[in-house]
Amino acid sequence: MKVSALEEYGLRCMLQLARNNGGSMTLPEISEAEGVSLSYAGKLLMILKKAGLVKAVRGRQGGYALVKPAGEYDLKEIFDALGEPLYNPRHCRKFKGDLEKCVHSKDCTVRDIWKEFSKIIDGVLGKVTLADAASGDYDFGDMISSIQVGIK
Amino acid sequence: MKVSALEEYGLRCMLQLARNNGGSMTLPEISEAEGVSLSYAGKLLMILKKAGLVKAVRGRQGGYALVKPAGEYDLKEIFDALGEPLYNPRHCRKFKGDLEKCVHSKDCTVRDIWKEFSKIIDGVLGKVTLADAASGDYDFGDMISSIQVGIK
DNA sequence: TAATTACTTTACAAAAAAGTACAGTATTTT
């Protein structure tokens, strides 16, 4: 289970903008702040822009900025913009081996695991705002202790 | 956030063996059952074997089998064998851009997010056994409804 | 003991992801 480079660095760019209190940052600024190349920062911000998460202004006084207050973004929407979710309906088509259908399709326990798992992850990501993440004001403690796997 | 092919197919191989009630399966059998090539099945089972999750017998009556009852494996140990965890101490070294240190190192909110997140995932994976997964006898329902993100 | 079946190992090929280079367009400043 892995976080892609796009997700990692994309989130960081969002955190940079969030800490900037609604102000805009140029690509050179973001690039230097995160230690990534200008090109790569450009790629990341373009993805975020196309997803509608940031807005851009061209020209000399230009730069990127959040389109809404950091407290109104949740981590799920940021991740959705940067990559595929852990589970989606195409899961079994993607991992079907050479067989026409997923061999687990009749009673697909594998799919169920990812589907349920994905719900948990989305649940958590959906409840942490970008502002929370930027300031560290969130606490997963209660959640962890409350984890209980029941029997159907 | 993605599940790698090794994790997906590796887990499926374990599920095949688990459904076999402790009996052994040959590579050709596993390969055909999952629709993956013989070579690839061999690679997967070798990884699982080196991690100590399965045992192998060579020769004509050979094959692979679980080393313990399916109910004594949890999904976490299976995933640990097949790939890196979502978060590990090398996270910031891996994603540090061109800078000597992760730019978030002082007050690394990114790292904290993955660290906490990873705990949740491990918590869930650690509570589902291979036997549960094979039969579908687990329920994340309670868990989902109990998710609460607090404030530090 | 030779043939067959099956695991083991190494090396390689193909595909996907990560990251870079560069030419272009828009806006502002001088």
Added chain:
DNA sequence: AAAATACTGTACTTTTTTGTAAAGTAATTA
């Protein structure tokens, strides 16, 4: 209007992951 700054878009290279090929070793069977 020319220069400077900054976003935009495409094409490319590198690296990692995925998957395959083939030769080798071990055990069994006839």
